[in-house]
Amino acid sequence: MTPRKKSKEIAKERLRVILIHDRIELSPHELKNLKHDIGQILSKYLRIDSKEIDLKVSREVNSMALEAKIPFRRPS
Numbered sequence: 001m002t003p004r005k006k007s008k009e010i011a012k013e014r015l016r017v018i019l020i021h022d023r024i025e026l027s028p029h030e031l032k033n034l035k036h037d038i039g040q041i042l043s044k045y046l047r048i049d050s051k052e053i054d055l056k057v058s059r060e061v062n063s064m065a066l067e068a069k070i071p072f073r074r075p076s
Contacts, residue, residue, distance in 0.1 A: 016056075024057050024064065031055070038068060047073040 018028070026034065039050030054069040 024066070038070075042070060047075065049073055 024031075035053050035055055036050075038055075039048065039053050042048050043050060049071040052071045056067045056069070058065045058067060
């Protein structure tokens with residue numbers, strides 16, 4: 001069972017979602033769907049914790065990159 005997130009952590013996550021939205025011009029709903037779809041696709045091949053997927057956008061001079069942190073589960 002995962003412990004409940006503190007309000008500080010929830011606020012930080014919401015702010016991060018807003019910043020990502022501004023950088024890549026995706027609505028929060030589209031970003032949530034992207035995160036979900038990535039989790040669904042990878043779940044077909046790997047044991048992952050899809051609730052803990054973390055997406056970040058990095059920007060360089062002429063490009064942007066979407067970075068994904070995806071926790072794997074140990075085989076049972």
